Amino acid sequence: MADAKMPAVNEKLCCKFIATFDLLGRKWNGLIIESLLNNGTMRFKDLAKMVEKCSDRVLVERLKELEAAGIINRLTYEDSALIEYTLTEKGEAMRA
Numbered sequence: 001m002a003d004a005k006m007p008a009v010n011e012k013l014c015c016k017f018i019a020t021f022d023l024l025g026r027k028w029n030g031l032i033i034e035s036l037l038n039n040g041t042m043r044f045k046d047l048a049k050m051v052e053k054c055s056d057r058v059l060v061e062r063l064k065e066l067e068a069a070g071i072i073n074r075l076t077y078e079d080s081a082l083i084e085y086t087l088t089e090k091g092e093a094m095r096a
Contacts, residue, residue: 023069028054028062033087036072037095041086066091 024030028051035050036042042050048059063085066072071091075084087094 023065023071026062026065028058029066032059032062032066033071033091033094036085036087036091041075041084043082043084047085 024033031051031054032047035047039046039050044059044063047063048054048056051059054062063072063074067074069090070088071094073086073088075086076082
């Protein structure tokens, strides 16, 4: 029996694909992104209400991960302790 030849797989593309699914597949990340897609810029307390079963500690971790991945921006203001989160262009590209 002849060996079936598998098409060459672009290893770099596969790594990016896996990394994307690792990030988006993490618990709460999808809901955080959906909340920002549906509501626009949000404060931490408002995001916490949207993902109410997520602890504040985990929410902070997820927001940092999404920021590091370039999906969200963390907005701070000099004259205030106010912190807001918004989607980047990359995050907005997830809109259906």
